[in-house]
Amino acid sequence: MPDPAVDLVKVAQSVGRTSRKTCGDCHFNGGGGEAVKHGDMSRQLLDPERSCDIHMGGYDFQCSECHQTRNHKIAGRSTSVPVSEGGFSCEDCHGDQPHSCDSLLDPHLNKHSQTIACNTCHSPVYAKCKPTVVSWDWSKAGDKNRKPKNDKYGMKDYNWMKGEFVWIESGKPNYTWYNGSMKRVLLGDKIDIDAQMVNITEPVGSIKDPGSKISPFKFMEGTMSADLEHKILIVPHLFPKDKEDTTAYWKHTDWQKANVTGMQAAHLPYSGKFKWINTRMYWGIEHEVMPADMALSCVQCHESLKGERTCDRCHQDTREVDFKKIAQKGTDFSFMASKGRDVSHLIGTTDYIDFKALGYPGDPIIHGGRFKKLPMGYKPLQ
Numbered sequence: 001m002p003d004p005a006v007d008l009v010k011v012a013q014s015v016g017r018t019s020r021k022t023c024g025d026c027h028f029n030g031g032g033g034e035a036v037k038h039g040d041m042s043r044q045l046l047d048p049e050r051s052c053d054i055h056m057g058g059y060d061f062q063c064s065e066c067h068q069t070r071n072h073k074i075a076g077r078s079t080s081v082p083v084s085e086g087g088f089s090c091e092d093c094h095g096d097q098p099h100s101c102d103s104l105l106d107p108h109l110n111k112h113s114q115t116i117a118c119n120t121c122h123s124p125v126y127a128k129c130k131p132t133v134v135s136w137d138w139s140k141a142g143d144k145n146r147k148p149k150n151d152k153y154g155m156k157d158y159n160w161m162k163g164e165f166v167w168i169e170s171g172k173p174n175y176t177w178y179n180g181s182m183k184r185v186l187l188g189d190k191i192d193i194d195a196q197m198v199n200i201t202e203p204v205g206s207i208k209d210p211g212s213k214i215s216p217f218k219f220m221e222g223t224m225s226a227d228l229e230h231k232i233l234i235v236p237h238l239f240p241k242d243k244e245d246t247t248a249y250w251k252h253t254d255w256q257k258a259n260v261t262g263m264q265a266a267h268l269p270y271s272g273k274f275k276w277i278n279t280r281m282y283w284g285i286e287h288e289v290m291p292a293d294m295a296l297s298c299v300q301c302h303e304s305l306k307g308e309r310t311c312d313r314c315h316q317d318t319r320e321v322d323f324k325k326i327a328q329k330g331t332d333f334s335f336m337a338s339k340g341r342d343v344s345h346l347i348g349t350t351d352y353i354d355f356k357a358l359g360y361p362g363d364p365i366i367h368g369g370r371f372k373k374l375p376m377g378y379k380p381l382q
Ligand code: HEC
Pocket: 018, 019, 022, 023, 024, 025, 026, 027, 030, 063, 064, 067, 074, 075, 076, 077, 078, 079, 081, 082, 083, 084, 085, 086
């Protein structure tokens, strides 16, 4: 029952539609602070610029216009928590042939959409509006004398309660094959504590799986404690329950004590011995869609098209096609840099998604797509 002091009439009279603010009051702060865990959500989405998020900035979408809700079940799957109230996708609104064919490139773009997730092209950098945490080292916590330093974005690199942070703004996503399923390490699951990196969440998919698409993720890396004998992640007791609670880490900064009480509360065994291990979570990039004319262009992925002036390498020469205009403009990193975004290292990049890392022998225009060679028997220029 609510506290009798709560004015329930006032509460009832305040019920209204959800908004970016009502959802964002929780979700912009996932991970204990603004923009800590989600790489694509922050308070900037309250009133974003068009270039930051075309739906919420350009067209004033509320969250629930995409996350359509019935009986308080909010559609939309998370990449981190294994609860589900139903999923949805960009295709639900735009269809799987979203490019309407008023541009000569559209047949190519629609074909690419079978292999490449929309946001790989349409959200080529994450946290463009506000820095997000990409690395969180708990092992460094506890030093009350250490003065936090401001990084180049003005974000603090240290907090004695939580440890050391690395922030990034306008980060380039990590691209991997994803078929919509995630592998997750849940509380009490055995892990390989000697591994260089333990993936707590990890997309399932492969280049050979027709249901997989190349999809963008933010890596959230951490240094966390694991039980040496039981080989499970530790849940430390951090936050004091009340004034009398002296067993919490933030009271005594003693990991050993915090581990004992934390694991007890979680009903998990604790051997009394722990080590620090490196962990990684994959966070999907679902928001911050840029305006259409800022999507990745042909040349930003296909190095082999860089020197072309027309499309005549594969098609009949049509000189009225302005190749430069339609195939090279793409995501304008120079413009973004001029607006103060941290992207100057991305100006002029090609092979943006790194074909080799995704399992291709090289640029698919030369080596063929994942299931076949070019239908016209095209041979690369020597
Ligand atoms: C009181 C806090 C709170 C509010 C308000 C809130 N959420 Fe959540 N939501 C959570 C928590 C906690 C989770 C589970 C952990 C997570 O995903 O961060 C969650 C999960 C989700 C998920 C993933 C669900 C899944 O099945 O994987 C979506 C999508 C979502 N919320 C959207 C919304 C939208 C849209 C709104 C506004 C209509 C909203 N939330 C309002 C706290 C909140």
